Structures are given as structure tokens and as C-alpha cells.
Amino acid sequence: xxxxxxxxxxxxxxxxxxxxxxxxxxxxxxxxxxxxxxxxxxxxxxxxxxxxxxxxxxxxxxxxxxxxxxxxxxxxxxxxxxxxxxxxxxxxxxxxxxxxxxxxxxxxxxxxxxxxxxxxxxxxxxxxxxxxxxxxxxxxxxxxxxxxxxxxxxxxxxxxxxxxxxxxxxxxxxxxxxxxxxxxxxxxxxxxxxxxxxxxxxxxxxxxxxxxxxxxxxxxxxxxxxxxxxxxxxxxxxxxxxxxxxxxxxxxxxxxxxxxxxxxxxxxxxxxxxxxxxxxxxxxxxxxxxxxxxxxxxxxxxxxxxxxxxxxxxx
Numbered sequence: 001x002x003x004x005x006x007x008x009x010x011x012x013x014x015x016x017x018x019x020x021x022x023x024x025x026x027x028x029x030x031x032x033x034x035x036x037x038x039x040x041x042x043x044x045x046x047x048x049x050x051x052x053x054x055x056x057x058x059x060x061x062x063x064x065x066x067x068x069x070x071x072x073x074x075x076x077x078x079x080x081x082x083x084x085x086x087x088x089x090x091x092x093x094x095x096x097x098x099x100x101x102x103x104x105x106x107x108x109x110x111x112x113x114x115x116x117x118x119x120x121x122x123x124x125x126x127x128x129x130x131x132x133x134x135x136x137x138x139x140x141x142x143x144x145x146x147x148x149x150x151x152x153x154x155x156x157x158x159x160x161x162x163x164x165x166x167x168x169x170x171x172x173x174x175x176x177x178x179x180x181x182x183x184x185x186x187x188x189x190x191x192x193x194x195x196x197x198x199x200x201x202x203x204x205x206x207x208x209x210x211x212x213x214x215x216x217x218x219x220x221x222x223x224x225x226x227x228x229x230x231x232x233x234x235x236x237x238x239x240x241x242x243x244x245x246x247x248x249x250x251x252x253x254x255x256x257x258x259x260x261x262x263x264x265x266x267x268x269x270x271x272x273x274x275x276x277x278x279x280x281x282x283x284x285x286x287x288x289x290x291x292x293x294x295x296x297x298x299x300x301x302x303x304x305x306x307x308x309x310x311x312x313x314x315x
Contacts, residue, residue, distance in 0.1 A: 124182060128142045
């Protein structure tokens, strides 16, 4: 398959690197010094599953140069989805499909608002990875996985073909029977892990060891599942215990990307994780007091990181 990685950061770069390593035709859309380094020396990936250097078929910041592809793996930050959808139009042919890997549950709808319904499938993935320096990614934890499927949960050749490509690349890949439930299940885990981690500013193992913080996380999960039910998403009966088990199994020294961004003063995905739960809860009249507390407590930091506050001194 000819596969474009639009946003070759932590997750996009890792997935694109593995696909390239396995022989797929990979085009990486990147920018700045990261792009220059990939062009010069390939993409270096330090991974708990084995280090490697991937050389994509093409690395560029110009979707026109990339040309039409079979599939686009979207690896940009959640707040960049709409702009990315507009930029990728030159790569979208009659049979091209786009797989969003963003946190939250709103990326597929955002993509469809720009590209139409046909090219968009629902996707999610997971691993702990980040850019160390230009052209250099570290996969520090978690078994890499991807899940995706058609919005109506039908079985199609295009999703089957992509699943096999990922599997051949050594990435766990599956097509859930209910992809929307899988997406909301991930949000239940992420909103708890990211939100409580960002509030406490310590590793997952540390905040999980404290009964009060652990209770906060479980409450976040319950609220996410209640909002999902309000949006008529049919969640499995074990959705709560599954999310809690995943929280318990996350690395002791792990931190989420949202947490790291907030702690480092960078824009984060607060608005689509805990903020998304609050917003989507309001839409269906489901209260989300714990997510509201986390979101509104962290919002001033988020606004400052985005330059929406001005520094000033009392006079």
C-alpha cells in the first residue's frame, strides 16, 4: 500500500517507521528541522521492541508532492485536525481513506466536515512515544496497537488490507465489532490518566497509590461512560472494569502526552480530553463534575500556553 503519515511525531512516526521497515510505500508529511533530519538520515526510532532507522519513500512538507495515496494515517495533535484535513486534499483520490489517531472522539466528524463521509474511517492507537530531537523518536512504553473500522461497523476490503499491513509490520492491529465503543473506551482511559496526571503532576504509579487520586480517576471513567450512553453509544458491559484495569496496568513511571505538554508550558489536548467530555456531556444533559473540575483547573495553564493570557506585574 502507498500510505501517507500526516504528522510524523510520536505515534505517526513510529507507525510510519514500522510500515516502511516492512516494505510498504510510506510517505511522511513532516515539517521544519524534523523533516530536514528525516530527509538527511532517515527516521531514527529507539524502541523497547528494538531500535531501527526507517527510510520512507518520500519525506516532504508538501502534500502535492506526495500525490494520491491509498491511505492517510493522521498523526497531528487533536486541535490541528481541521487544518490537516484541508491540507491533505491533494493526496485524496476516489479510493483514499483517512485514519485519525487523535485522542478524544471528535476527529472523525471533523475530518468528514472537510473531506466528506466516504474517505473517513474511525481509528485509534496507543503507545508511549515522543520526539527526542529532530529525526529521532523514542518509544518508551506500551505495546503499540491500532484499531480502526468503518463508521457503520461494516467489514470492508480497505480496512482489512490496512490491518494486514500493520500486522506484517509487527504492530498489533484489529477491527473491533463496534469501533465507536472502542473510541469512547479509550477516552475513558485517557481522560482519567491525562487529567489526574496533569492535576497531580506526578507519574501514574504515584497518583494511583493515593486513594483520593485513584477515586478521582475512577470517577472520570464513570462520567465518560455516562456521556457515551447519552450519545447512544452502545458500550460493553465491562467498559468500566476494562478502563480501570488499563489504568492499573499503565507503567508506574508513565506520564501522558497531555500531562507533559501542560507541565512544560506547551499547548495540550485538554480541550478534547477532559474538555471534550464536559462539552459532549452538556450536549446531552449529562453532568460531568469531576471532568469539569479538572478541565477548569487546568484551563488557565492551557490558555497561557496558547498565548491567550498576557503576563503582567502588579503595580
